[in-house]
Amino acid sequence: MPDQEVLKTAKSQAFKYLSYRDRSKKEVAQHLEKKGHTPSVVQDTLQELEKLNYINDQRFAMEWGRWRVEVKRFGKKRLQHELSAKGVSSSIIETALTTLYDSHPEQDLALACANKKLSSLHGLEPEKKTRRLAQYLQRRGFSSDIIYETLKTTSRGGE
Secondary structure, eight states, X not given: OOOHHHHHHHHHHXXXXXXXXXXXXXXXXXXXXXXXXXXXXXXXXXXXXXXXXXXXXXXXXXXHXXXXXXXXXXXXXXXXXXXXXXXXXXXXXXXXXXXXXXXXOHHHHHHHHHHHHHGGGTXXXXXXHHHHHHHHHHHTTOOHHHHHHHHHHOTXXXX
């Protein structure tokens, strides 16, 4: 059983880390490990924070995803990759993606991104414009099917 004072310090550091934004369990664990806490202290702290609902991967995935979809307009692939890198389980990721992209269709997001990007591509020859737009959408995490449909739909995409 870890020392109570060490646990108190770890919890305090975790609270401070969580005060900026919601975090995944893995992020908090890595933060505490970087601070030099032993695995048992990290584990006990994580359990306590989960019990108090300060750490909740499901809530984290939805909040992170909502911001990335509504503000950044990222596609499913990119969001899935980001959540996975943050240690969120695949079942939670799947639920979050389904919920988020039901209310924000990926095709609409891609079209909005494309229309915004097209304004910075004026004056380029049509082939180059189309290629750059496709690469941009790919970096934002859209699938090739959605990119193809978006390029077909954007009136100036193939001029």
